[in-house]
Amino acid sequence: MKKQRILLLLLLSILSSFGIYAQDTSLDEVLKELDEAIGQKKMYHQQRASQIESLKKKLQHSTDSWEQYNIYGALSSIYLHFQADSALYYVNRKASLLQQLNRPELYNQIYLNRAEVFGLMGMYNEASEELKKLKVSELENDALEYYYRSYRVYYGWLADYTADRSARQKYIDMTEAYRDSILTLDTENFDRKLILAEKELQNRNMDEAISLLNTLLEKQNDLQRKAYLYYTLSEAYEMKKQADRQAYYLAQSAICDMKLANREYAALQRLANLVYDRGELSRAYLYLNCAMEDAVDCNARLRFMEVAAIYPIIDKAYKEKDQQEKAVTRWMLAILSLFVIILIVLSFYFYYWMKKLSLMRKNLYMANRNLVTANQELAQTGKIKEVYIARYLDRCVSYLEKLEQYRRSLEKLAMASKIDELFKTIRSEQFLRDERKAFYTEFDKSFLDLFPNFIEDFNKLLVDDGKIYPKSGELLNTELRIFALIRLGVTDATRIAHFLGYSLATVYNYRSKIRNKAVGDKDRFEQEVMNL
Incomplete structure (x- = not known):
């Protein structure tokens, strides 16, 4: 039986190394999928905001204290990895109802909730104080698991945060002790199985851990749990020194975070470091900016520090690349001149x-x-x-x-x-004209995107026989383009003439002619255009 188990583990290890348990999707494809998910981040955040708004509306119509307590709990949970300050606010709202409910046993739940939020916000002393308030003897099995898990996470945060090697090792030992405490409980749920896999990783049994994690992944549909599984798989492959597989699972975890509208996460910033090592500087810069923005919005201090630790390196490299591209552009402009x-x-x-x-x-x-x-x-x-x-x-x-x-x-x-x-060659004149025409077309499109009603509003300032409309196939004609520039704040005639390629006298004539067709005060006409 022991030999069969060894052969099975060996087979699972071989299959895992060839990616049988991973999706067939290549690393490049999953990175493209992550790029798309980051591009749709605003949409995912709007979906999370809609869920929050729905709960708030339900809260407004609730008169039952117990129902309000549960809604506050749901709001604190949905805010936890999205906006930590709000999560803490609703935990405190839950606490404010305990006297009305006459449920003193719920205080332990409040302490655990607060400790979880404080830890995420980097307020470790406050998290410790909340955990010390707990009456462990009153905790039932599920609450006791939550208690052990909170302390495990708390010491894990401290280990990540602490620079001193001996103190860090002490916190790591405490993390492992509370992980072992969870395993002593008589439970058979997802968290216990995930901790078993983490335990295998701690003992450097990477193949056994990968096998356990893949088994859990096959049966899992919950995105948050899949994010944890993918991240733990990435740690296993990091220990195996397989950077591409590590990056693959970090990308999968980050995709789950994006779709969940999480702002507190670790996968994306770690992935940024890996893709930077692969030479994908623009992608690494995109990932770090996204992670930095989310960490700040969520008030997740440790995540912000993680990003800040590697951001200067990638930012400097990105700026150097940008300067090189600008230098090439200057050469091209010199050639064009x-x-x-x-x-x-x-x-x-x-x-x-x-x-x-x-x-x-x-x-x-x-x-x-x-x-x-x-x-x-x-x-x-x-x-x-x-x-x-x-x-x-x-x-x-x-x-x-x-x-x-x-x-x-x-x-x-x-x-x-x-x-x-x-420098010994010449380009066609048509190219320059086309480029100028394309530039003006792009200017017109961009301007009308910003001010879609500009033509209609501008004509309201003119008398009936002086209204100006572009010809068929045009977005803006010369007169409209001049006053479009004025609307954007470019009032200097010299700059307008330079922009449009006209003489200064031509621009003055156009402005004077249109101003004379104004409905109201001609001296305030251009100011009214700027106010459109």
């Missing part, structure tokens, strides 16, 4: 030849008037026109083809990172 200068020179060159061509056509036309007959003069003039127009068109087509070649060669050089050769 050089291209614009060359394009201007070429424009003057073509303008010179167009003027010369026009003069030649005029001279030829005057010469043709001296020909023998008008028909010959017209025929000759038409022939000259065809020749010069054809030459002009050929030159334009040839120029366009060269610009297209320049653009393609620039793309190839850019892809090959041949920076020195980039």
Whole structure:
């Protein structure tokens, strides 16, 4: 029988190492799923807020003290990993009803609830004081398990928080002692099985722990419990020095935390450290920012300190990467500026030849008037026109083809990172115009997203025959775009002219023309636009 057990454990270990008990989802896929969950965090928080609001409405209509006590308990529970201050508030609201209920045995529950919240908030002295108030002799089996679990968590927090090695070891020993106390209880529930797995990890029996955890995971549908199981599995694989499997289960635990709208958690910040080691700097920065934001909102001090310990390292690396990208952008802008200068020179060159061509056509036309007959003069003039127009068109087509070649060669050089050769190339004029047009389109879209009723509200300030509407296919025309900038606070005409690529006089003319069509005080017209 003993041999069979050993063979079974060996088989489970092999299967576990090949990921049989894990989902087939790869680490990259589960990280993408986590990214999506973080993107939907606001939605999950709104769902949690809706649950809270529903309980508060139920509380408003409740007149029974016992029902109110239970609703306060539900609210403190739902706030526990979401907003610790509120969780403590509702625990105290529960306590305020004990005299009315005449249930002195419930004081132990209040002490345990407070200790749990205080521990999460990093108020360890207060948590200890609450636990000392308990009358352990009055606790029944479930309450006694809650008591042992609270002390186990309390000493676990202290062990994580303490820098002194000897003190930390003392707290770890106390944590293990209370874990053993839970195992002495005559219970057969999820917490006991999870603690058995933790006990195996403590004894460095990683494969046995993984087997127990996977068995629990197969039968578990509760997201909070799955989050605990995934996190404990990550610890097992950390002990086995399998970083990818550790990251996989940390990501699964973090997904559960996001979907539960938890703000107090440990998985995401630990995962950030692992993905940073994998070279995924942007993702690590995203995870740390999310964890930092949630820890602050929940008032979970230890979690905040965990994030703060590694945040400067990743933040510095992220900023260095950002500076490198900005440097590349500056190089590209310099190249683009050089291209614009060359394009201007070429424009003057073509303008010179167009003027010369026009003069030649005029001279030829005057010469043709001296020909023998008008028909010959017209025929000759038409022939000259065809020749010069054809030459002009050929030159334009040839120029366009060269610009297209320049653009393609620039793309190839850019892809090959041949920076020195980039300065020897030119881009097409069409590219610059398209970019400017795309910029204005994006500006219009962004502005109308911010002020969707701007056109309608702006026209209310104008007389009927002076109302302005964009043409079909436009979002904003020039006049609307000028006053859109004014609405955004850009009132300096020089800046508006620079932004739109117009002369200062043109901008003044537009503003003056529209101001004269105002319904009310013309001197306050632009101020009213800024107030839309």
